[in-house]
Structures are given as C-alpha cells and as structure tokens.
Amino acid sequence: MRKLKSAMTELVDQFVALPTATHWLIGGMLVIHFVIAPRFGMLAFSLFSLPGTVAHELSHWIIAFVLGARPSFPRLIPKREGGSWTLGSVRMSPNIVTRIPITLAPVALLPLGIWYAVAHSEAQGGWYFAHIWVTSTVLYASLPSRQDWLVALPAIICLGLGYFALRQWL
Template identity: 45%
Template structure:
C-alpha cells in the first residue's frame, strides 16, 4: 500500500466511519465472523482451564493493550516504563500486564483509554488479512490476532480507575459550562 492509498483510506475512514465499516465488513463472510466470535469465546473459557492457559491465549492482545498505553504515554511525554507482560497475582485476581507512567489527570485520560483504539484496528486487521489468507495456518493466525486485539480493546478496571478523575473533572466542567452558558 503506497502513501497516497494509505492517506485516502484514513481520510475515508475518518470522514465516513459507518460507510467505511459497512464496506469493510462485507469482506468477511459468515464463517469468518463465527471464527472470530469462537476465538473470543475460547479465550474467555480458557480462564476456567487455568490462568497460564488463559495468559497464553490472550498474549497478543495483552501485548497490544500495553503497547497502546506505552505509545500514548510516550507521545504525551509521560515517561512510560517498558511494558511488563509477566502475569502477576494480585489481591483481586491477576494482572496480565502493566505500564507505569508519570502524568497528571489530563494526560492520564488518553493514556488510560488508549487501548480502545484497538477495536477499529482489529476490525481493519480482520477485514484486510483474513479474506485472502485461505483456510490454513495464516488464516487462523490473522483471526487470532484480530480477535485478541478486539478483546484487549476494553479498558481494564485499573485503566478506568486511572481515567476516572479526569472523566469526573470533565463531567463537572461540562455541566458547569452547560448551566452557566
């Protein structure tokens, strides 16, 4: 894909996201959607098999989730540490990965919610690479990566707790401006 095609694709996706998504979704057939859903279900059921099985099943998504935090933190000058992908047992369960950073409330919001960007990325990945991959190992690899990225797009409880102060401050400011203006 050359740079003009990439620019056109991004411009179209941002200008008309529903049209773009509708056209892209047609690239996948029913089997592809069932495979993606099946992988997501399998990943969720792996937690009942064992924590290490679950950690391995969702590893690509965990790596992408933490990479999104790291990337946005680095772009915002929050001095992030390298992502840690070693699962750690906590008092509330397990932490599959982490990135530490130094930022105030305002910069913490986009850093904490950065993994949400994995949802459209996973959709793009699935619709770009799965249709032409046949039915062999490459097809399943692309499906696993797309499903893992989609599953990892949901902010964790820790992500929400980091974002909460900025969300609350924004809500208070929004209501205040609405009442005053």
C-alpha cells in the same frame, strides 16, 4: 475529518462483507477468550491472550509517551495482585488531563482489529486460523481493563463537573 469518517465507514463495510464463517470464527474465539481460556489457568490464558496483551499495553505506552507521561516499558508477564491477575502493565505519571486518553487508549484497538481481519481475510490454511486468533485477541484487548477505568474515573468526573459548571455560566 470527513476523510477519516469515510475511511472508517469503508473499513466497517469491508468487515461486514467478510464471509459468515469468518464472523463465526472470530465470535467463537472471543467466547473462548471470555469463557473457556480462563478455566485452563493463568498460564494458558496469558499465552492465549498474548497478542492482545501486547497491543493493549503498547497502546497505553504510545499515548503516554506522546503526551509526556514518562512511561516505563510495558511489563507483559502476568502478576497476581490481591485476589486477581494482571496480564501486563505500564507505569507512568499522567496528570488529570492526560489520564483519560492514556487509560482509554486501548479503545483505538477496535478499528485496528477490524482492519487486521479485513487485511488478512484471504489467508489460507493454518495462517487463516492464526489471523482469526490474533484478530480476536486484539478485539478483546480493545476493552479497557478494570484498572484502566479506575485510573480514568477521577479525571472523567472532574471533566464532567467542569463541563456542567461552565455550561451554567455560559
């Protein structure tokens, strides 16, 4: 555990040491992702978000597979559901214990996005901007979606109540 903490600290230090322009560009791409891209329609937004969407859905699929929740292969084609759009989904059969790690798996993309930014910081020309784009979409994808929170919430409530009940008895 100590080695993991040391490795994560080193990775964050390397990320912080990146040139200021890189941080500004990543931040600018995140602003584009949150504010500008959605205004160009779902097709433009989904294409702009594709690397992050693939990473987000694969994180669900990998954890569901490892935990035995029988996941279907990720669907990456945008779909209108009610009044909103979903960029992708993974069907699975989680139980109350596996819901939290499966639905919150995209949070693990945060260190992956930071690593990707550090690993490709020496890129030149157009490749530099391509790596900034991939980094920003992966960082954006590390946020669990509204649906992820809705699926995880019952398990989080049950675990929280169980924790406080056990705490009273012990």
